[in-house]
Amino acid sequence: MPTDDTSTRQHPRSPPTMAALPPGAPTSSLFAIRTTPHSGRAVFATSFILEGTLIWRSDDLALSVLLREYRREVCGHCFSYEHGRDLSIRDQDVGFAFCNPDCQAKWKEAQGPIGLQAWEKIEALVKGRSKEDAEMMDVDLPRPKKKEIDAAWDAVSSQAQLIRIARTAERATNADAEGEGVKVTKQHKKALQKALCNPVNPDVLSFCISGILHRYNHPSDWLKVLALAQDPTPYHNTDDLHAFVRSYLHLLAILPLPLLSLCTPETLYLWSVHDSHNSFGIRSLEDDGSEFFGYGCWPAASYFNHSCAPNIEKQREGPVWVFRAGRDVEVEEELCITYLSGEERKLSRGKRMLTLRRNWGFECGCERCEEIIV
Ligand SMILES: C[S@@+](CC[C@H](N)C(=O)[O-])C[C@H]1O[C@@H](n2cnc3c(N)ncnc32)[C@H](O)[C@@H]1O
Numbered sequence: 195m196p197t198d199d200t201s202t203r204q205h206p207r208s209p210p211t212m213a214a215l216p217p218g219a220p221t222s223s224l225f226a227i228r229t230t231p232h233s234g235r236a237v238f239a240t241s242f243i244l245e246g247t248l249i250w251r252s253d254d255l256a257l258s259v260l261l262r263e264y265r266r267e268v269c270g271h272c273f274s275y276e277h278g279r280d281l282s283i284r285d286q287d288v289g290f291a292f293c294n295p296d297c298q299a300k301w302k303e304a305q306g307p308i309g310l311q312a313w314e315k316i317e318a319l320v321k322g323r324s325k326e327d328a329e330m331m332d333v334d335l336p337r338p339k340k341k342e343i344d345a346a347w348d349a350v351s352s353q354a355q356l357i358r359i360a361r362t363a364e365r366a367t368n369a370d371a372e373g374e375g376v377k378v379t380k381q382h383k384k385a386l387q388k389a390l391c392n393p394v395n396p397d398v399l400s401f402c403i404s405g406i407l408h409r410y411n412h413p414s415d416w417l418k419v420l421a422l423a424q425d426p427t428p429y430h431n432t433d434d435l436h437a438f439v440r441s442y443l444h445l446l447a448i449l450p451l452p453l454l455s456l457c458t459p460e461t462l463y464l465w466s467v468h469d470s471h472n473s474f475g476i477r478s479l480e481d482d483g484s485e486f487f488g489y490g491c492w493p494a495a496s497y498f499n500h501s502c503a504p505n506i507e508k509q510r511e512g513p514v515w516v517f518r519a520g521r522d523v524e525v526e527e528e529l530c531i532t533y534l535s536g537e538e539r540k541l542s543r544g545k546r547m548l549t550l551r552r553n554w555g556f557e558c559g560c561e562r563c564e565e566i567i568v
Contacts, residue, residue: 209238218418218493220250225529227497232559234423236499236528243523249506250494252515256412256419257404257469258476258490262320262396265289268487271297271304272512273476275485288313289320308450309407315448316403320396335431343429346439347459356385357446358454365451389443397488398437402445405465406456418493425470425555428463438462471554472496474515475535482536501530501560502539502546530560 209228212235219227224247225237243249260268266280270290281291283298288310292298302310338346360382409416429435445457473491477483495515498506507520508531523529532539538549543563550558 216421216497218254218415218421219497220252220494222250224249230499230528233499233556235497236530237497239523239525239527239529242525243519245519245521247519249517249519249529251517252492252495253513254418254492254494255513256408256415256491256493257401257465257473258488259397259400259404260290260476260488261486262289262400264485264487266291268476269293269297271301273487273510274512275478275487277480287317289317304411305407306411308452309411311450312403312407312453315450316396316399316445319390319444319448320394320399323394337427338429338432338435340426342432343427343435343463346435347442347463350439350443351459353385353389354443354446356382357389357443360386361446361451361454386447389440389447392440392443394444395437395441398434398441399444401465401469402438402441402457402462403449405469406445406449406453406461409456409461410453415493419468419491420464422468422472422491422493422496424467426467428466428470438466474510476510477535479510484536498529498531499560500533500550500554500558501528502532502534502543502558502562503560504530504532506531 209230211226211228215221215227216235219235220237224239224241224243226240227235228238230236260270260273264275266284267278268275269281269292270285271292274293276293281293283292283295284290285292285298290301290313292301305313359376360378363376363378363382408419429438442457442459442462446454449457469491472493473489474495475483475489476487478485478487492515495508495517498508498517505520505523505527506517506529508515508517510516517529517531533554534541534546534549538546541549547558547563550556
């Protein structure tokens with residue numbers, strides 16, 4: 195039966211709506227998720243949308259990294275920033291600062307009791323250690339391929355096993371039990387001490403613990419992470435890969451025991467694979483976002499593709515991303531945001547393409563680039 199209802203009608207050339215929505219994908223009567231021939235899944239308008247309309251609010255922050263250099267100035271919960279002034283509430287035990295007691299309470303609740311213990315352990319490890327590793331990544335170095343990645347994780351598997359045994363024996367001692375039939379030798383203790391002596395990278399440690407805690411606190415949401423677009427070569431360079439492997443050993447050596455079963459190469463690698471092409475920068479809200487505080491993964495927000503002439507404007511409101519129509523949008527138009535920062539948006543087509551290829555690993559196929567408008 196033909197119908198005039200545009201909200202259910204599809205343009206003859208537009209890709210079909212996905213039969214089963216990926217877990218964590220955004221849903222609305224204003225749009226549908228479809229698979230495109232060249233840019234993976236994308237969001238398409240299912241009705242005419244007026245400029246300024248609220249399209250989506252993503253409050254599903256799953257993993258975040260607040261760079262250590264900003265931890266005194268940027269609120270650990272809502273990411274507010276007061277022009278570089280130190281925030282009033284500093285929690286020295288966990289190494290975060292907050293703009294008010296409410297934010298501190300919300301942050302603590304989100305971490306949970308085991309999470310708080312984990313952050314305290316990490317803070318104790320990082321305090322007073324050299325920060326030689328916390329340098330800017332050189333994006334021009336080659337990215338490690340799968341074979342190199344597998345080899346780096348495999349190379350520490352025996353040491354990791356020794357540390358795991360040493361830590362598991364702690365559980366037996368803690369419970370004043372007989373033990374679990376494993377004798378902890380000097381070799382086990384040495385493996386643990388050796389891991390602790392390795393240089394620390396606070397921001398990589400933050401990434402890893404944030405990812406482990408999300409999986410621990412929200413086990414059913416792991417599928418939402420696994421549903422995101424993948425980057426099988428997520429490490430920026432060999433140093434970056436090794437910083438992750440060292441952080442894995444650090445965490446094995448110090449994390450509260452209930453987290454050890456999730457502290458695995460599988461959790462850490464899969465988080466990197468799914469975060470790499472999906473995380474949003476957490477920037478200052480003033481000065482065109484010139485201060486880069488860190489980044490985070492909001493799974494539902496990750497279904498919006500990029501355009502160099504976007505029709506959707508995204509704005510961070512505390513820990514939530516809000517998407518609004520930047521202009522009137524016709525039914526069946528793809529809803530796109532921009533992945534470029536303020537200054538990058540003004541670049542020529544060639545330079546924008548290069549930036550997107552370098553930072554995101556794709557050849558931009560948006561209308562502005564295809565039409566060769568500079
Ligand atoms: C944040 S995800 C967006 C959703 C993604 N298309 C999916 O299927 O989950 C970013 C990835 O989408 C693809 N993408 C986004 N915008 C694109 C564009 N303008 N041209 C080509 N590919 C694009 C790239 O593969 C990019 O790494």
